[in-house]
Amino acid sequence: MEQKKYKRKNSLKKTMKILDEIKNTAPKIIFKAQNLVVTLRNKSQLNRWLQLYPDGKYTIQ
Numbered sequence: 001m002e003q004k005k006y007k008r009k010n011s012l013k014k015t016m017k018i019l020d021e022i023k024n025t026a027p028k029i030i031f032k033a034q035n036l037v038v039t040l041r042n043k044s045q046l047n048r049w050l051q052l053y054p055d056g057k058y059t060i061q
Helices: 008-024 043-052
Strands: 029-033 036-040 057-060
Touching: 029 043, 036 043, 043 057
Parallel strands: none
Antiparallel strands: 029 036, 029 057
């Protein structure tokens, strides 16, 4: 059998590290609309959600 070109463990470690970094950073903006709560990182994301849900409310921490 041929050997694979990649090692799954290394990519899994990198992926888990990136996910942990994302989870451990506090979201700066919380957007609430209808039955929806979204955590956002910057104002460009907020502008997009406000276009989709103009009646939504947000808090900046």
